[in-house]
Amino acid sequence: MLSLSALLALRPGPAVSTNFVYRYELPDKQVEIMRKWDLLPPPEHDRPYTGVLTVIRGTQDELRAQCPIFRPYNWALGCSPVRMNRSTHCIVYIADDATLKAAGWRYDLVLRHELGHCNGWRHEAYGLWGVY
Numbered sequence: 001m002l003s004l005s006a007l008l009a010l011r012p013g014p015a016v017s018t019n020f021v022y023r024y025e026l027p028d029k030q031v032e033i034m035r036k037w038d039l040l041p042p043p044e045h046d047r048p049y050t051g052v053l054t055v056i057r058g059t060q061d062e063l064r065a066q067c068p069i070f071r072p073y074n075w076a077l078g079c080s081p082v083r084m085n086r087s088t089h090c091i092v093y094i095a096d097d098a099t100l101k102a103a104g105w106r107y108d109l110v111l112r113h114e115l116g117h118c119n120g121w122r123h124e125a126y127g128l129w130g131v132y
């Protein structure tokens with residue numbers, strides 16, 4: 001199976017993929033801590049997404065244009081705009097690799113966070129981490 005980056009490299013134009021499934025593993029203790037900080041979704045939303053998934057990679061400016069919720073002083077790392085049919089087709093924006101590296105984030109963790117939103121998770125408070 002092709003990795004996401006290999007898949008994206010094959011496609012001309014914007015970096016878009018659909019129906020991509022990322023497998024991730026974290027120690028339970030780390031998951032617990034990240035959930036406390038609102039970095040990972042609660043268990044009921046922390047599961048694979050079963051609808052059509054579109055992941056779009058972009059620069060800070062591109063993510064800010066798609067998701068105006070980012071605050072100017074935060075990194076724009078990932079977001080999933082609320083849509084009428086998000087339960088069946090979810091669009092996730094994730095910062096490009098250079099941005100994630102500079103911010104100290106891993107792609108799979110940002111994706112896992114955003115898939116929680118695709119599955120219906122909503123933050124009670126916004127704005128700590130640049131991932132919405």
Ligand SMILES: [Zn+2]
Nearest residue numbers: 113123131132
């Ligand atoms: Zn979020």
